[in-house]
Amino acid sequence: METYIEIRNAVKTFGGTVQALRGVDLSVKKGEVVLIIGPSGSGKSTLLRSVNRLERLDSGSISIDGESVTDEKADIRHIREEVGMVFQSFNLFPHLSVIDNITLSPTIVLKQGKEEAAVLARKLLAKVGLSDKEKAWPEQLSGGQQQRVAIARALAMNPKVMLFDEPTSALDPEMIKEVLDVMTDLAKEGMTMLVVSHEMGFARAAAHRIIFMDAGQIVEEAPPETFFTSPREERTRRFLEHIL
Amino acid sequence: MTKGSPFSGRSQKDSDRTTINVTDGTLIPLRNEGHVISAWNISFFGAVGLLILLPFVSPDPYLRILSFVPDGLMATFAVTIISIFFALIIGLFAGLGRISQNKTINLISTIYVEIIRGIPLLVQLFYIYYALGPILKLQGPPAAILAMSICYGAYMAEIFRAGIQAIPKGQMEAALALGLSRSAAMRRVIIPQTIRVILPPIGNEFIALLKDSSLVSILAVSDLLRRGREYASTSFRYFESYTVIALIYLVMTLFFSRLVAIMEERLRHNGNVH
Numbered sequence: 269m270e271t272y273i274e275i276r277n278a279v280k281t282f283g284g285t286v287q288a289l290r291g292v293d294l295s296v297k298k299g300e301v302v303l304i305i306g307p308s309g310s311g312k313s314t315l316l317r318s319v320n321r322l323e324r325l326d327s328g329s330i331s332i333d334g335e336s337v338t339d340e341k342a343d344i345r346h347i348r349e350e351v352g353m354v355f356q357s358f359n360l361f362p363h364l365s366v367i368d369n370i371t372l373s374p375t376i377v378l379k380q381g382k383e384e385a386a387v388l389a390r391k392l393l394a395k396v397g398l399s400d401k402e403k404a405w406p407e408q409l410s411g412g413q414q415q416r417v418a419i420a421r422a423l424a425m426n427p428k429v430m431l432f433d434e435p436t437s438a439l440d441p442e443m444i445k446e447v448l449d450v451m452t453d454l455a456k457e458g459m460t461m462l463v464v465s466h467e468m469g470f471a472r473a474a475a476h477r478i479i480f481m482d483a484g485q486i487v488e489e490a491p492p493e494t495f496f497t498s499p500r501e502e503r504t505r506r507f508l509e510h511i512l
Numbered sequence: 513m514t515k516g517s518p519f520s521g522r523s524q525k526d527s528d529r530t531t532i533n534v535t536d537g538t539l540i541p542l543r544n545e546g547h548v549i550s551a552w553n554i555s556f557f558g559a560v561g562l563l564i565l566l567p568f569v570s571p572d573p574y575l576r577i578l579s580f581v582p583d584g585l586m587a588t589f590a591v592t593i594i595s596i597f598f599a600l601i602i603g604l605f606a607g608l609g610r611i612s613q614n615k616t617i618n619l620i621s622t623i624y625v626e627i628i629r630g631i632p633l634l635v636q637l638f639y640i641y642y643a644l645g646p647i648l649k650l651q652g653p654p655a656a657i658l659a660m661s662i663c664y665g666a667y668m669a670e671i672f673r674a675g676i677q678a679i680p681k682g683q684m685e686a687a688l689a690l691g692l693s694r695s696a697a698m699r700r701v702i703i704p705q706t707i708r709v710i711l712p713p714i715g716n717e718f719i720a721l722l723k724d725s726s727l728v729s730i731l732a733v734s735d736l737l738r739r740g741r742e743y744a745s746t747s748f749r750y751f752e753s754y755t756v757i758a759l760i761y762l763v764m765t766l767f768f769s770r771l772v773a774i775m776e777e778r779l780r781h782n783g784n785v786h
Contacts, residue, residue: 359686
């Protein structure tokens with residue numbers, strides 16, 4: 269399989285002192301599902317947010333499908349069209365109905381007609397199991413439903429990569445599964461996914477590779493079965509004791 | 513609350529910090545002041561009652577005054593509405609400038625806000641009418657509208673800035689992540705949400721501007737106050753003339769402050785402006 273996302277020696281410092289990323293190398297193949305875990309402050313979210321340049325690296329490079337993200341002259345808007353992102357806090361637009369949340373970007377950025385965009389939005393809502401919520405307002409939905417709408421909204425741009433930044437951390441336990449099910453389906457369809465999460469169930473069911481980050485560096489990476497049963501590094505073992 | 517802990521004192525102080533929220537002197541009725549004997553009811557219906565009663569009891573001079581001032585009332589409304597319209601436009605752009613990442617635009621907007629807010633409105637009116645008027649060939653009414661728009665634009669800018677900054681950062685990030693440009697994200701995601709936050713303060717600015725519009729009477733604009741002055745100076749009925757003028761201003765500001773309060777209440781309860 270070809271390399272799709274290429275991260276080379278990524279370095280990022282916040283406020284001149286906090287080193288979020290200290291030289292991270294990572295390549296992700298097309299269709300691969302990579303799960304990033306690690307303690308808070310380990311730089312995992314910063315790494316994810318650098319992929320669509322919500323954070324700018326101090327040095328190092330990132331490219332997607334051969335196109336540089338980090339180059340100052342990069343057409344970042346075009347890259348973002350192809351990189352869907354799902355946030356911990358959903359970030360649905362509260363002034364728009366569910367369907368308008370989904371069709372906003374396709375109609376503005378992809379210049380789809382209103383009807384065309386709505387047809388696609390309904391398909392995506394069916395896919396995430398929320399066909400009956402098309403006219404609802406975000407505030408009327410549960411957290412799990414909001415996050416599924418957020419996934420549908422990202423998919424409406426027909427992205428080639430999906431980034432998930434702790435998609436279930438803000439959810440009540442009984443809603444986590446409905447979101448993970450949608451993500452697992454997506455993984456099975458061959459979507460390239462980069463997921464920051466501690467959901468071990470999802471890791472076992474859908475991830476091809478687990479990356480363990482600590483203090484701005486990748487400590488260990490392995491397929492899920494070896495990662496959980498026989499981690500090489502002492503730091504990984506200590507972390508796993510806490511979350512398993 | 514635990515006493516004696518070295519941290520509790522501080523946090524208690526922080527949480528107890530009182531916010532003194534003074535708007536421009538308008539009596540915004542609180543929801544729990546729903547009973548009939550409220551300050552608003554007494555003031556508003558008292559003023560309306562007097563305006564109806566006085567012309568009946570003594571038509572001369574009250575009925576004469578009331579029939580003399582409507583032109584001025586129209587002028588007052590015209591100046592207020594046109595000025596608030598331009599102030600909103602200036603305020604939107606200056607407010608966006610205040611949060612712009614472009615350093616030059618940011619600096620220009622900030623200087624504008626600082627300068628204008630540092631000079632009394634009356635001085636600005638004099639400056640634009642007497643100092644710049646002859647150069648720009650400005651008559652009274654356009655000079656008045658220009659000065660009021662520029663002045664209130666600066667205050668509006670701060671309202672827009674605060675409103676935009678009140679929207680969670682994740683909204684802009686989500687819009688950018690979907691491929692929207694920064695300006696499209698502003699127009700379609702951020703500003704529509706801002707409206708809900710800033711409508712009440714804009715309403716208060718409108719009321720403040722309505723009152724401040726009385727200042728334009730010194731610039732040869734025949735507004736409500738000037739019409740009252742004209743009547744008083746020909747009839748020598750100063751007490752009666754200015755009583756009527758004061759009552760009319762009072763009725764108007766009380767009426768609009770009630771509207772703003774109702775709007776605020778609705779926004780708080782519905783959560784969204786759909």
